[in-house]
Amino acid sequence: xxxxxxxxxxxxxxxxxxxxxxxxxxxxxxxxxxxxxxxxxxxxxxxxxxxxxxxxxxxxxxxxxxxxxxxxxxxxxxxxxxxxxxxxxxxxxxxxxxxxxxxxxxxxxxxxxxxxxxxxxxxxxxxxxxxxxxxxxxxxxxxxxxxxxxxxxxxxxxxxxxxxxxxxxxxxxxxxxxxxxxxxxxxxxxxxxxxxxxxxxxxxxxxxxxxxxxxxxxxxxxxxxxxxxxxxxxxxxxxxxxxxxxxxxxxxxxxxxxxxxxxxxxxxxxxxxxxxxxxxxxxxxxxxxxxxxxxxxxxxxxxxxxxxxxxxxxxxxxxxxxxxxxxxxxxxxxxxxxxxxxxxxxxxxxxxxxxxxxxxxxxxxxxxxxxxxxxxxxxxxxxxxxxxxxxxxxxxxxxxxxxxxxxxxxxxxxxxxxxxxxxxxxxxxxxxxxxxxxxxxxxxxxxxxxxxxxxxxxxxxxxxxxxxxxxxxxxxxxxxxxxxxxxxxxxxxxxxxxxxxxxxxxxxxxxxxxxxxxxxxxxxxxxxxxxxxxxxxxxxxxxxxxxxx
Amino acid sequence: xxxxxxxxxxxxxxxxxxxxxxxxxxxxxxxxxxxxxxxxxxxxxxxxxxxxxxxxxxxxxxxxxxxxxxxxxxxxxxxxxxxxxxxxxxxxxxxxxxxxxxxxxxxxxxxxxxxxxxxxxxxxxxxxxxxxxxxxxxxxxxxxxxxxxxxxxxxxxxxxxxxxxxxxxxxxxxxxxxxxxxxxxxxxxxxxxxxxxxxxxxxxxxxxxxxxxxxxx
Numbered sequence: 001x002x003x004x005x006x007x008x009x010x011x012x013x014x015x016x017x018x019x020x021x022x023x024x025x026x027x028x029x030x031x032x033x034x035x036x037x038x039x040x041x042x043x044x045x046x047x048x049x050x051x052x053x054x055x056x057x058x059x060x061x062x063x064x065x066x067x068x069x070x071x072x073x074x075x076x077x078x079x080x081x082x083x084x085x086x087x088x089x090x091x092x093x094x095x096x097x098x099x100x101x102x103x104x105x106x107x108x109x110x111x112x113x114x115x116x117x118x119x120x121x122x123x124x125x126x127x128x129x130x131x132x133x134x135x136x137x138x139x140x141x142x143x144x145x146x147x148x149x150x151x152x153x154x155x156x157x158x159x160x161x162x163x164x165x166x167x168x169x170x171x172x173x174x175x176x177x178x179x180x181x182x183x184x185x186x187x188x189x190x191x192x193x194x195x196x197x198x199x200x201x202x203x204x205x206x207x208x209x210x211x212x213x214x215x216x217x218x219x220x221x222x223x224x225x226x227x228x229x230x231x232x233x234x235x236x237x238x239x240x241x242x243x244x245x246x247x248x249x250x251x252x253x254x255x256x257x258x259x260x261x262x263x264x265x266x267x268x269x270x271x272x273x274x275x276x277x278x279x280x281x282x283x284x285x286x287x288x289x290x291x292x293x294x295x296x297x298x299x300x301x302x303x304x305x306x307x308x309x310x311x312x313x314x315x316x317x318x319x320x321x322x323x324x325x326x327x328x329x330x331x332x333x334x335x336x337x338x339x340x341x342x343x344x345x346x347x348x349x350x351x352x353x354x355x356x357x358x359x360x361x362x363x364x365x366x367x368x369x370x371x372x373x374x375x376x377x378x379x380x381x382x383x384x385x386x387x388x389x390x391x392x393x394x395x396x397x398x399x400x401x402x403x404x405x406x407x408x409x410x411x412x413x414x415x416x417x418x419x420x421x422x423x424x425x426x427x428x429x430x431x432x433x434x435x436x437x438x439x440x441x442x443x444x445x446x447x448x449x450x451x452x453x454x455x456x457x458x459x460x461x462x463x464x465x466x467x468x469x470x471x472x473x474x475x476x477x478x479x480x481x482x483x484x485x486x487x488x489x490x491x492x493x494x495x496x497x498x499x500x501x502x503x504x505x506x507x508x509x510x511x512x513x514x515x516x517x518x519x520x521x522x523x524x525x526x527x528x529x530x531x532x533x534x535x536x537x538x539x540x541x542x543x544x545x546x547x548x549x
Numbered sequence: 550x551x552x553x554x555x556x557x558x559x560x561x562x563x564x565x566x567x568x569x570x571x572x573x574x575x576x577x578x579x580x581x582x583x584x585x586x587x588x589x590x591x592x593x594x595x596x597x598x599x600x601x602x603x604x605x606x607x608x609x610x611x612x613x614x615x616x617x618x619x620x621x622x623x624x625x626x627x628x629x630x631x632x633x634x635x636x637x638x639x640x641x642x643x644x645x646x647x648x649x650x651x652x653x654x655x656x657x658x659x660x661x662x663x664x665x666x667x668x669x670x671x672x673x674x675x676x677x678x679x680x681x682x683x684x685x686x687x688x689x690x691x692x693x694x695x696x697x698x699x700x701x702x703x704x705x706x707x708x709x710x711x712x713x714x715x716x717x718x719x720x721x722x723x724x725x726x727x728x729x730x731x732x733x734x735x736x737x738x739x740x741x742x743x744x745x746x747x748x749x750x751x752x753x754x755x756x757x758x759x760x761x762x763x764x765x766x
Contacts, residue, residue, distance in 0.1 A: 347605065351632045352559030355653040359565030362657040363572075388654050395632060404605060405637050408612050417637050433699040435735055475699035479731030488700060522723065526700050536728055 024053045093168075097185045101125050104184075113168070113191045115161030126187065131165045133157035146172055155192070167192050218310045219292070225305040227252035227268055239292070239313055241285040257281040257289055272298035272305045279314065291318040329516040336402070336450050343401040350394050358387045403453070410442050411449050415456055415476060422472075426464045428489075434476040443539045444483060451513045452485055452535065458506045459487040459533050468492050469530060481539055482519075488532035493525050510535075551576035551668045554595060556588035556614070557603040557630070562653070566601060566630075566660065573661045576668075585609030592618055592625070599667045600627045601660070602647075604638065612642065619646030626667035630656050639678045640685060649673030694740040695755060702739070705732045709745055710752030 025046065088094055093110040097103050102125060106118045114121075114129060121128060134156060146152040153171045160166060168189040175184040213220050219236030223229055229250040237247045240255050252268070253261040258280040275297040282290050296309040361384045368377045398404065406414040412434045419430035442449070456474070463472050469491030477484040510533070514521040519537035526532045553576050557563050560583070567578045580595040582588035585606045592600060592614075600618065604611030615627055626648035631638055639650035648667045651659055655675065663673040674682065698706060701722075708718045719729045742748050752758045 347632065348558070351653075352562050355632065355656075356559065356561035356565045358654060359562070359569060359657050363565075363568060366572075391632070391654050395634065398632075404633065408604060408610060409638065409641055413637075413641055420636060433697070433702075435738070473700055475701060477731060477735055479728075479734065481727060482731060484728060484731065486699075486701060524723070527704055528700070536725075 022053075024056075025049050091190070093189045093191075095121070095126065095187045097126065097187070099182050099184065101185065113160070113166075113189070114158070120161075129158040131157045131159040133165065142172075146174065150174060156189075158189075167196050218312050221309050221311070223252060223268070223307045223309070225268055225272070225298075225307070227264055227307075230306070236311065239284075239290065239311065240282060246285070255282045255284075257283040268298070268307060271296055271307060272300060274298060279318075282311075290315045325512070325516060328512060332451075332513070332516075333447060340402040343398045343404070346394060346401075347398050347404070351391070351398070354387055354391050354394060358384065358391070361387060406449060406453055411444060411452060412476060414453055415474060418453070418457060418460070419472075419474060422460050422464070428464065428469060429471045430460075430474065431471070432474045432476065435478055443478065444537075445540075448483075448517055448537055451517055452483070452537070455510050455513055455533075455535055456485065456487065458510050462506055462533075463487070463489045463491065463531075466491070479539075483537050483539060484534065485537075486532055486534040488526045488530055490528065490530040493529060493531045551599060551664060552579045552595075552597040553577065553599050553601060553664060554580045554582070554588075554592060554597040555601045556582040556585075556591075556606070556611070557601070558583050558606045559603075562603070566656065569657060569660055570601075570664065576661075576664055585611065585614045588614050589617055593621070598626070599664050600625060601630050601664075602627050604629055604631045604633070604642070612645065615642060615647055616645055626670075628660075628663055628667055628673065630660070635675075635677045636681060640681050643672070643674075643678070643682075650678055651675070693755065695751070695757065697739060698736065702732060702736050705729065706736050706740075706748065706752065707757060709733060709736070710749045710758045712749070 027049075029042075029046070031045075088107050089109070090107070091109055093113045094107045095103055095110055096105040102123060103121050106116075106121055110121075111117050116128070142152050142154070151171065151173050153169075155167055156170050157165055157167055169192050170187060170189040172185055172187045174182045175186060177183050213233040216233060216235055219233065219239045221229055221232040221236045229247055229252070232244075232247050234244070237244055240247070240250075242250065252264050256264055259267065275295070277293065277295045279291060279293050282292050284290060291314050292311040293314045294309050294311045296307055298305060298307045300306075361380055365377060365380045365384065368380060403414050403418070405417050412432075415434070416432045419432045422428065423430045444452070460472065463469060469489035472487060472489045475484070475486045475488075511521055514535055514537070517537050519535060522532075522534045522536075524532050524534070553570055555563050555566055555570075555578055557566070563581050563583075567581070570576050570578055576599075579597050580591045582591045583606075585608050588600075588602065588606070588611075589609070602611045602614060604615075606614075611629065611631075615629070618625060618627060623646065627646065628649045628651060629638070629642050629647045630651050630653060632653050634652060635650060642650055649663050649672055651663060651673075659673075659675060666673045695703065695706060704722070705718060708721070713721075715729045715733060716726050718724075719726045722729070724732075737743065737748065740748070740751065742751060749758075
């Protein structure tokens with residue numbers, strides 16, 4: 001019957017119900033027509049059959065409704081149970097106790113984590129898992145919180161069946177009945193051994209990094225892209241004379257003494273994704289200046305830019321370098337002075353006497369004129385030639401020591417003359433292009449003049465030795481604030497390493513001379529190939545003087 | 550008689566020169582000076598027709614004396630006598646007002662002839678000096694202004710003519726703005742132009758650049 005009703009319930013639609021009642025009416029009509037039912041009762045039978053059909057339909061409808069409702073409820077409960085079961089068998093260990101903390105159910109993850117099967121723990125209390133690592137007070141506090149907040153969460157050390165103690169993250173909550181009485185407790189936990197290990201490892205790693213930073217003699221600091229100091233080691237703080245606390249408010253502009261804040265801002269931006277090593281000047285808290293060599297790297301970490309920098313105090317090296325430079329400059333100037341003095345002495349002592357000697361000999365020759373003294377005259381003429389060649393040698397020596405033309409006619413004349421000599425000697429055409437047509441007032445002092453001349457000589461020497469060129473163009477330009485001397489050839493050029501390698505004393509000498517004079521030297525290739533040396537020296541203008549101070 | 554004044558810091562050279570000069574019979578030495586300042590003083594005080602001047606003397610050197618004397622009395626002929634060869638000094642000193650240049654070795658043979666020429670109001674140019682002068686004239690023959698520029702000056706001229714700013718040029722040539730400005734001043738000066746507009750016009754006229762760039766504004 002139940003099956004039939006269910007079938008009815010499942011199959012009977014209103015249209016079918018009406019069809020059924022129509023069938024019943026027709027059945028009664030057929031029965032009456034056959035004489036089974038007297039035609040006199042036909043109207044009554046018709047009404048009765050309609051009534052019965054209606055009754056059946058109503059009955060079926062009610063039945064169907066009831067069945068439908070009870071079935072939905074059952075489905076809902078089944079679904080919920082399925083969900084609960086799936087949830088119960090999750091990755092987390094779950095244990096359910098009754099109000100007396102007697103374990104009544106555990107899941108598979110529980111067994112997996114603790115090593116106990118459900119049979120082994122059901123009926124026991126969770127104390128079976130106690131590692132003894134937490135004191136009694138810990139558990140008292142735990143229960144107090146649990147009852148008050150209806151939840152306890154925390155890290156706890158428990159013991160597996162095999163005796164291994166492990167950390168877990170545990171949440172406990174009570175289940176209460178509708179009248180508020182606790183009926184069960186549910187504990188959910190996860191094994192956090194792996195996480196703990198990672199934490200410990202990263203702590204150890206951080207410790208090691210911290211130790212490296214603390215023991216480093218080099219300053220180490222980290223900045224954000226605005227140059228704000230985020231972290232610095234002791235060496236860095238000590239280098240600048242700040243305490244650790246003071247250092248936390250610093251910005252790179254507070255200690256860098258070489259660049260303007262704007263330049264620093266650009267430099268920081270520029271360094272992201274790159275590494276650079278450079279030297280800079282730093283201002284200590286007490287105002288004194290130190291020099292540092294910095295190795296900096298810019299990195300983007302999680303969308304933010306950071307600059308990591310290692311700094312080494314190179315003040316001593318810098319000071320030594322400066323002293324060495326001063327010493328070199330001094331030696332060079334002494335050497336030039338000495339050469340000038342010797343040149344003058346040769347000129348005054350020997351030159352004058354040779355000239356006088358030549359005149360004497362000339363006069364002697366005049367007096368010996370005539371056939372009588374012909375053999376003597378020959379001797380005298382030979383003497384005159386010897387004197388001429390001696391004068392030539394003397395002149396050469398003097399010029400090599402110190403070109404008098406430099407003092408007498410100035411740098412341009414000296415450059416032109418040296419260029420002509422070079423052209424004669426090597427066959428390489430040498431064009432001097434200069435602004436100074438008149439031997440006008442040069443703004444260059446003696447040291448600058450002689451140094452530029454020596455650089456020029458060195459540059460020409462390089463051309464004749466290495467360049468294999470056919471033409472040298474020399475440009476000398478005297479502006480308001482600086483002078484520019486450039487020597488370019490049309491030769492094979494010079495590989496850049498050649499200059500940087502510092503094996504050439506000539507190149508090094510040029511760099512050194514320029515550095516002493518506070519100028520710049522550049523090596524490059526002119527547009528049509530070859531090699532070019534450009535020297536730019538500042539002139540003593542008011543502005544440059546101020547800058548020097 | 551030609552009146553000669555000798556300025557040389559070596560007494561022995563002065564004596565030699567004096568002897569040669571006076572032995573000629575047509576000239577005599579009216580004064581001698583042993584340094585630049587002395588020379589200037591004596592030239593002012595002593596009327597003379599020709600001055601023999603050594604260029605390297607202690608204190609005020611011969612070149613400064615030459616310029617000073619030439620400025621005060623441009624008609625007084627000065628014969629430079631120097632230990633240095635002609636190629637170093639001759640042309641420059643002739644430009645600065647000297648009427649002749651002799652090296653000390655050639656002085657013995659040529660000084661009398663040179664003084665005679667100078668006294669007659671002409672210059673004394675010996676073959677050596679003549680050759681140097683000729684070379685110089687040859688070099689300077691009718692070059693166009695932009696052909697006198699150095700490679701870098703020319704490069705900057707072209708950039709300026711292409712309406713590049715000084716800072717743009719500085720960046721592309723790896724020079725400072727100051728240096729490029731120095732070049733610019735010099736280029737304008739050399740080419741006798743007043744401003745960038747004239748420079749651009751020049752560059753177009755001589756086909757150094759294709760066409761006049763569009764100027765802003």
